[in-house]
Amino acid sequence: MKRMFVVAVLMVACITLAIAAGWSATATQSVTISATVAAKAKLTLSAATVTFPDADPDATPSIGAAENPVTATVKATTGSASTVTLTVQAGGADLVSGTDQIAISNVTWTATGAGFVAGTVNTTSQSAGSWTGSGSRSGTFSYFLANSWAYPKGSYTQTAVYTLTAP
């Protein structure tokens, strides 16, 4: 009787082991994930027009633009060690009103924000900011016109072009 019981237990064990061996399966599949990041540059200024009101040269030797401060937002993707540059260049040597002129070099700006720099408007490209690597940066420019009793009356204009470069 005891021997029959032992045989029965052994048979059950064999059956259990045979069933467990086949009860699992696995399959795998590899996938390659790729992403391209190309160079990009985007410049946003809070004002596209800068206007200097008329003022008494004695009381206001430096006229602040009505739009001050102008917010500048610079966004770029570039190499991690590459330099992003913002420059400004006037379209002519002078603010012009008919045949009257005011030298463009009388227009200056101050800057706030990391990487943004102050300067003087010129017909040659002037640096307005530089940064290393990709990112989004914001700062402000405040523009000033040196005032003078020597200016003929008139409405003077000129264009200046900001250029953002992300190599």
Added chain:
Amino acid sequence: MMMLAPSIAHSATATLTLSSTTITFPSADPDSVPQIAANQNPLQVTVRVSGSGSSGLTVQLSVLAGGNLRSGANSIAISNVTWTAQGTGFVSGTMSSTTSQRVGQWSGRTNVTGSLQLWLANSWSYATGNYSQTAVYTLTAN
């Protein structure tokens, strides 16, 4: 006395099929495209588990990335890759290189097709480059 040990053959077979083994995210303006869709969306996924031993099995599909997206010395955290899922048993998730992430779960004999839409969170902070990484989808039935 002769001992008889009956032999019962039970087995299960698992098959995993993906409509593409390449997932590519194109470059895009982060302001206008904050989430970049993979070119291969939707990714069709077919899971099959069959066999005389398949009843009662738990069937799971998971994915594990080999690391961050890399381009030379630059990297984009793999957690920026996510997916949404459609189909019975399929679930959405976020890629990980440290912990296997569930993509789906079923019971017993299985024959199901679903789809995954993969997305890359875009950012102005990414350095330019061509990034890549491998992810392994694993189907288990046990």
